[in-house]
Amino acid sequence: MAGRGRPRDAGVEQRVLAAAMAEIRRGGYDALSVNRVAEQAGVAKTTLYRRWPSKAELVVALITHLREDVPFEPSDDPRADLTELVTAIATNLASTPTTLIADLAAAAAREPRVGEAVRALWAERHRAVTAVVAKAQEAGLVLNHVSPAVLVDQLVGPLYYRLLVTGEPLSPDYARTLVRSVLGPEESR
Amino acid sequence: MAGRGRPRDAGVEQRVLAAAMAEIRRGGYDALSVNRVAEQAGVAKTTLYRRWPSKAELVVALITHLREDVPFEPSDDPRADLTELVTAIATNLASTPTTLIADLAAAAAREPRVGEAVRALWAERHRAVTAVVAKAQEAGLVLNHVSPAVLVDQLVGPLYYRLLVTGEPLSPDYARTLVRSVLGPEESR
DNA sequence: CGGATTTCGCTACCACAGTTGCGTAAATTG
DNA sequence: CAATTTACGCAACTGTGGTAGCGAAATCCG
Numbered sequence: 005m006a007g008r009g010r011p012r013d014a015g016v017e018q019r020v021l022a023a024a025m026a027e028i029r030r031g032g033y034d035a036l037s038v039n040r041v042a043e044q045a046g047v048a049k050t051t052l053y054r055r056w057p058s059k060a061e062l063v064v065a066l067i068t069h070l071r072e073d074v075p076f077e078p079s080d081d082p083r084a085d086l087t088e089l090v091t092a093i094a095t096n097l098a099s100t101p102t103t104l105i106a107d108l109a110a111a112a113a114r115e116p117r118v119g120e121a122v123r124a125l126w127a128e129r130h131r132a133v134t135a136v137v138a139k140a141q142e143a144g145l146v147l148n149h150v151s152p153a154v155l156v157d158q159l160v161g162p163l164y165y166r167l168l169v170t171g172e173p174l175s176p177d178y179a180r181t182l183v184r185s186v187l188g189p190e191e192s193r
Numbered sequence: 194m195a196g197r198g199r200p201r202d203a204g205v206e207q208r209v210l211a212a213a214m215a216e217i218r219r220g221g222y223d224a225l226s227v228n229r230v231a232e233q234a235g236v237a238k239t240t241l242y243r244r245w246p247s248k249a250e251l252v253v254a255l256i257t258h259l260r261e262d263v264p265f266e267p268s269d270d271p272r273a274d275l276t277e278l279v280t281a282i283a284t285n286l287a288s289t290p291t292t293l294i295a296d297l298a299a300a301a302a303r304e305p306r307v308g309e310a311v312r313a314l315w316a317e318r319h320r321a322v323t324a325v326v327a328k329a330q331e332a333g334l335v336l337n338h339v340s341p342a343v344l345v346d347q348l349v350g351p352l353y354y355r356l357l358v359t360g361e362p363l364s365p366d367y368a369r370t371l372v373r374s375v376l377g378p379e380e381s382r
Numbered sequence: 383c384g385g386a387t388t389t390c391g392c393t394a395c396c397a398c399a400g401t402t403g404c405g406t407a408a409a410t411t412g
Numbered sequence: 413c414a415a416t417t418t419a420c421g422c423a424a425c426t427g428t429g430g431t432a433g434c435g436a437a438a439t440c441c442g
Contacts, residue, residue, distance in 0.1 A: 009418020010408040016420090038399065048421045049400085059399065106295075106302035109357045113295035114222055123360060130359070147336045150374040154351070154367075158374060161354030162346035168298040169315060169353060170346075171308060178343075185339045185347060198388020199438040205390090227429060237391045239431085248429065383442100390437070398428075407420070412413100 012055075019045040020052055024066055033063060033107035060115035067108075067121045076132055082140035083190070086159070087183045089133050094163050094179040106168055130156060140187060147188045155186055201244075208234040209241055213255055222252065222292040249300040256293055257314060265321055271329035272379070275348070276372045278322050283352050283368040295357055322348060329376060336377045344375055 023044040027036045038059050042049040056062040078085050097105065112119040137152040137159070146155065159182050166172040184190070212233040216225045227248055231238040245251040265281075267274050286294065301308035326341040326348070335344065348371050355361040373379070 007418065008410045008416075010410095010420075012419065037397080039397080050402090050422080051420055053400070054419075057400090102302040103299070106299040110292070110295040110299040113291040113357065119360060122358070126358060148374055148377050150370055154370050154374055157351035157354055157359075158347040158371070161352070162343070162350035164354045164358060165346055165350030168302070168357065169311070170319070171301075171312060181339055181343050182347070185337055185343055188337050196388065197386075197440050199390075199440095201389065226427085228427080238429095239392080240390055242430065243389075246430090386439100386441080388437100388439080390435105392434085392436100394432085394434105396429105396431075398430105400426085400428100402423100402425075404422085405420105406422105407418100409416100409418080411416075 016045070016047055016051060017055065020047055020055075020062075021066060021069055024062055025070075028063070028066065028104070032101070032103045033111050036063070038062070058115075060111060060118050063108075063111060064117050064121040067118075067125055070125075078136060078139070082136055082143055082145055083183065083187055085136045086133070086140060086187070087180055089129070089136060090159050090163075090183055091176045091179040093129060093133075093160060094174045094176060097163055097167055098174040102167055109168065130160070133159060137186075145187050147186065159183065159186060205234070205236055205240060206244065209236055209244075209251075210255060210258060213251055214259075217252070217255065217290075217293075221290060222296055225252070227251070247300075249296055252293060252296055253300055253310065256289070256297060257310065267325060267328070271325055271332060271334055272372065272376055274325045275322070275329060275376070276369055278318070278325060279348050279352075279372055280365045280368040282318060282322075282349060283363045283365060286352055286356055287363040291356055294353075298357070319345065319349070326375075334376050336375065348372065348375060 020041060023041045024036065026044075027041055036059065038052065039049060041062075042052045045052075052062075056065060076089065108118075108122060112122040133156050134152050137146070137155050140146055141149070141152060141155075162182055163174055163179075166174055166178075209230060212230045213225060215233075216230055225248070227241065228238065230251075231241045234241075241251075245254055265274075265278065297311055301311040322345050323341050326335070326344045329335055330338070330341060330344075351371055352363055352368075355363055355367075
């Protein structure tokens with residue numbers, strides 16, 4: 005199944021992605037210049053465009069490449085699990101430059117392929133949160149009975165809302181408050 | 194207080210915004226070419242850039258120009274008021290192209306001045322929702338006792354989260370579900 | 383009536399995303 | 413071996429967002 009012609013230089017992909025990552029880390033999507041990426045990677049621009057047909061697709065590759073699945077093993081305490089998950093998402097969002105996330109959201113809205121990649125990036129965490137919420141609901145910990153998907157939106161959505169719209173800070177304390185609002189006050193035992 | 198120099202041509206703003214609106218309506222953000230907008234408006238590009246320092250700000254002006262403040266008078270039924278408000282925000286968001294909102298968020302994250310404008314744009318609605326939530330809380334309608342600000346985030350944040358991150362649709366039914374999740378199921382009377 | 387000041391249109395320019403064409407290097411197939 | 417096929421680098425090109433410089437209006441102030 006090996007190609008008939010000249011094989012692709014394996015170093016190209018690595019160097020380009022590394023250069024692109026360095027570029028996007030300081031400046032976001034718009035500041036990422038394909039010209040500079042090609043130059044810094046020591047690769048002709050045409051070669052770059054042969055592999056990633058657009059800047060958007062290059063960023064897609066970056067994102068999917070960046071996805072490191074944070075291992076998470078649920079315990080028998082849904083409240084603790086939920087607090088841990090939401091806090092992790094909040095600190096992760098807070099540690100990333102807001103402009104980068106906003107640019108990514110804008111690119112996702114503009115380019116369907118970027119949107120898919122972004123959604124796939126969060127789908128894993130989203131599923132993890134959904135699973136814990138469902139478990140908490142079965143255990144009778146949740147105040148109200150609506151679908152877990154809605155509760156997840158009400159746990160994670162406010163983080164993005166604060167970050168992108170109101171500009172308020174994302175403290176771990178805020179994350180705990182969100183969980184408390186959904187699960188109710190911690191019961192004394 | 195009138196300026197000392199040559200006064201600005203009042204027709205410029207109107208013609209540019211009209212041309213930009215026509216352009217963005219069929220093609221979205223990327224298809225909006227400042228060159229074509231200037232040409233169709235019969236305005237030099239430099240003149241356009243003197244008033245709107247970037248394409249993003251031009252789009253911001255489009256949106257702020259487009260917003261019609263929905264008059265809202267609170268009734269004595271906080272649940273109905275809340276449902277009405279959240280539904281109105283949802284339908285408004287759903288009727289606006291996603292790219293515009295995402296670009297607005299990105300521009301807000303990049304330039305503080307734009308951020309202020311955007312926040313001021315939503316502050317009114319935010320305050321209205323906060324007031325109704327506080328009233329519902331005083332009336333004992335809210336399931337749990339956290340600050341109204343958090344509840345507002347959990348009512349409005351999911352809308353932005355779905356729009357910008359997960360891409361799920363914003364139906365009026367979803368808005369009602371959000372309210373029900375915060376206030377609890379409607380009591381029979 | 384002069385300046386002073388600001389806007390406007392114009393040309394030219396820069397860096398960028400993305401494309402095209404061409405010559406050449408490296409592999410497979412006969 | 414030769415022919416084919418694919419990858420690569422290079423240069424030139426189009427249209428884009430955005431900027432700089434210039435001369436020419438149009439207004440206000442003394």
